[in-house]
Amino acid sequence: MLPISYAIRNLLRDPGRLLQKVGGAGIVVFLVFAAGAFNQGMHRILSASGSPQNVILLGAGSEESVERSEVPIQAETLAAAGIQDITTRLGVSAVSGEVHYMAEVIFPTGHKAQALLRGVTPTAFEVHRSVRILKGKYPKPGEVLVGKLAHHNLGVSAEMLSPGQTIKFEGQSFTVAGIFTAPGTVMESELWFDRNDLMTLTQREQLSCVVVRLESPESYASADLFSKQRLDLELSAIRESDYYAKLSAFYAPIRTMTWLTAALIAAGAIFGGLNMQYAAFASRIRELATLQAIGYSRPAIYLSLVEESLLATLLGTLLAVAMVLIFLEGQTLNFSMGVFRLTLSGEIALAGLLTGLLLGIIGSITPAIRCLGTSLPSALRS
Numbered sequence: 386m387l388p389i390s391y392a393i394r395n396l397l398r399d400p401g402r403l404l405q406k407v408g409g410a411g412i413v414v415f416l417v418f419a420a421g422a423f424n425q426g427m428h429r430i431l432s433a434s435g436s437p438q439n440v441i442l443l444g445a446g447s448e449e450s451v452e453r454s455e456v457p458i459q460a461e462t463l464a465a466a467g468i469q470d471i472t473t474r475l476g477v478s479a480v481s482g483e484v485h486y487m488a489e490v491i492f493p494t495g496h497k498a499q500a501l502l503r504g505v506t507p508t509a510f511e512v513h514r515s516v517r518i519l520k521g522k523y524p525k526p527g528e529v530l531v532g533k534l535a536h537h538n539l540g541v542s543a544e545m546l547s548p549g550q551t552i553k554f555e556g557q558s559f560t561v562a563g564i565f566t567a568p569g570t571v572m573e574s575e576l577w578f579d580r581n582d583l584m585t586l587t588q589r590e591q592l593s594c595v596v597v598r599l600e601s602p603e604s605y606a607s608a609d610l611f612s613k614q615r616l617d618l619e620l621s622a623i624r625e626s627d628y629y630a631k632l633s634a635f636y637a638p639i640r641t642m643t644w645l646t647a648a649l650i651a652a653g654a655i656f657g658g659l660n661m662q663y664a665a666f667a668s669r670i671r672e673l674a675t676l677q678a679i680g681y682s683r684p685a686i687y688l689s690l691v692e693e694s695l696l697a698t699l700l701g702t703l704l705a706v707a708m709v710l711i712f713l714e715g716q717t718l719n720f721s722m723g724v725f726r727l728t729l730s731g732e733i734a735l736a737g738l739l740t741g742l743l744l745g746i747i748g749s750i751t752p753a754i755r756c757l758g759t760s761l762p763s764a765l766r767s
Contacts, residue, residue, distance in 0.1 A: 387685055392693040403697060405661060410701025410744050411708065413647075413654045417740045418709045420647040421733035423718070424640040430725040431633040433569040435626035437602040438472070439512060442595040442612060445619045449631060451485045455591040458482065460618050464595050467611045470604035471597055472511070479511040479598035484583050486593070490539070490576070491553040498539040501575045501723060502554070504583030512598045515570060521548040521563020526582055528562035532573040534724040537717045552576075555586040571629075574723030596625065632722065651740065658748035662694060687753050694749035695742065702741030706734070 396403050442464060447454035461482035465471065472479040484504035491497050503509075507523060510516055524530045531546045539546070546552075550561045559578070567573050584590070597608055605624055612620040709729050716727045 387681060387689040389692060392689050392696060395693050396696055402661065406658070406694075406697035407701045407704060409654050409658060409661075410698040410741060411704035412701075413651045413744060414702045414705035414737045414741050415708050416647045416650055418705060418729065418733055418737045419713060419727075420643040421736055422709075422713060422727040422729060423643050425730060425733060426718070426725040426727050427636060427640060427720065428633055430569060430571060431629045431636070431722070432626075434571045435624070435629035436514070436598070437624055437626045438599050439625035440468075440597045440599060440605055440608040440622050441625050441628055442597065442608070442620045442622055443593075445621045448621050448623055448628075449635075451594050451628075452487060454485075454593050456482075456594055456620065457618055458590070458592055460615075460620065461592065461595050463615065463618070464597055464608075464611060467615070468597055468599075469607040470600040472600055474511055477508060477511055479508065481505060481509040481512040481596045482580070482592045482594075483509065483596060484580055484587070484589060484593050486583060486587055488554065488587075492541060492545055493551060494545070496539075496541060498541070500535070500539055501571075502578060502583060503572075503575050504578050504580035506580050509577070509596075512596045513567065513572065514598075516565050516567045516572060519564045519566050521561070524562040524577065524579055526579050527557075527559060528579070529559040530563050530565055530577040531561055532575045532577075533564055533566045534573040534717060535576060537724045538574040538719050554578075557586060571723035636720070651744070655744060655747055658744065659751055662749055663752035690753040691746060691749045695745035698741045698745035698748070701744075702738060705737060705741075 442456060442460060443451060444454040444456050461480055465478045465480040486502045487499060488502060489497050490500045536543045536546045546561055548561050548563055551558045609622045612622040713727050714729055717724050718727065
């Protein structure tokens with residue numbers, strides 16, 4: 386066996402070529418990390434946004450978009466009376482009639498942005514148990530409660546949505562009453578208004594949905610039966626977790642495209658690496674033949690060439706990890722449903738490491754076999 390120091394010395398022979406190998410591997414692995422973080426971040430936030438204990442009553446035919454749904458306002462009271470096993474706390478039933486709306490808001494600086502608005506009543510906190518007010522208070526008429534990550538979605542600084550600041554919607558000014566958090570959910574990107582304010586300004590007479598929190602997920606049948614019995618309300622019941630699972634499936638093609646892009650770039654890097662490695666190994670055919678002549682076997686030399694390639698790609702992988710921790714970790718990305726964070730999980734780190742290993746192994750197999758395939762006398766004379 387050739388010592389590992391031989392592979393290290395050969396790497397350092399040509400610093401320019403080493404930088405190309407390390408840089409190429411680093412870019413490919415970085416893209417794998419980025420694609421994995423993007424896919425996992427989007428999937429995680431949509432999965433965490435829905436509780437299996439919550440049931441959403443939507444207008445029939447609008448099961449895929451709560452913004453297009455219309456539910457009679459009396460459905461909130463009727464659902465509270467007609468659905469069994471509704472969670473109650475201090476005598477308050479966990480039934481929240483809500484208005485979901487996407488519209489433009491204007492800041493005092495003149496900046497305009499599309500925002501996800503939700504008109505709620507205090508019972509929304511009984512249904513959405515992950516919501517906590519970090520600063521300020523629940524909004525009164527003329528006020529708004531903003532999600533912790535709403536400023537990312539709106540493209541403004543956090544200070545512009547701090548308590549006491551104002552925003553304009555439909556020509557009316559609203560004061561920020563507080564900031565709420567709902568960790569890992571799309572709600573953190575929303576603006577919560579008093580429901581009556583939002584219904585008045587949007588000239589709505591109907592709700593978008595009624596969200597009901599049940600004692601257990603098994604009680605869903607009661608809500609489903611209610612929606613089917615009350616034909617006059619034209620309702621459709623769906624578990625909140627299933628609703629967001631459908632949204633996640635809707636975004637699946639986008640996630641697939643990110644993986645496909647990373648795979649195509651990786652394939653291009655492999656072919657480029659094959660050419661580079663062949664050029665590197667071909668210039669050393671006489672040296673490799675000399676090693677055979679002094680007693681080293683072809684498998685031992687082949688293993689040393691693979692080690693050399695692996696060292697370069699693993700250095701590139703370490704470079705990619707550093708780039709991810711500096712440029713990607715904790716960064717936020719906007720999509721139509723809100724904002725999600727990019728994080729480097731164990732699964733993504735493993736995928737990046739495997740990519741680096743595959744680049745090193747696949748990129749050296751063919752060049753090494755081809756260079757070592759030359760007969761010893763011919764190689765010594767080359």
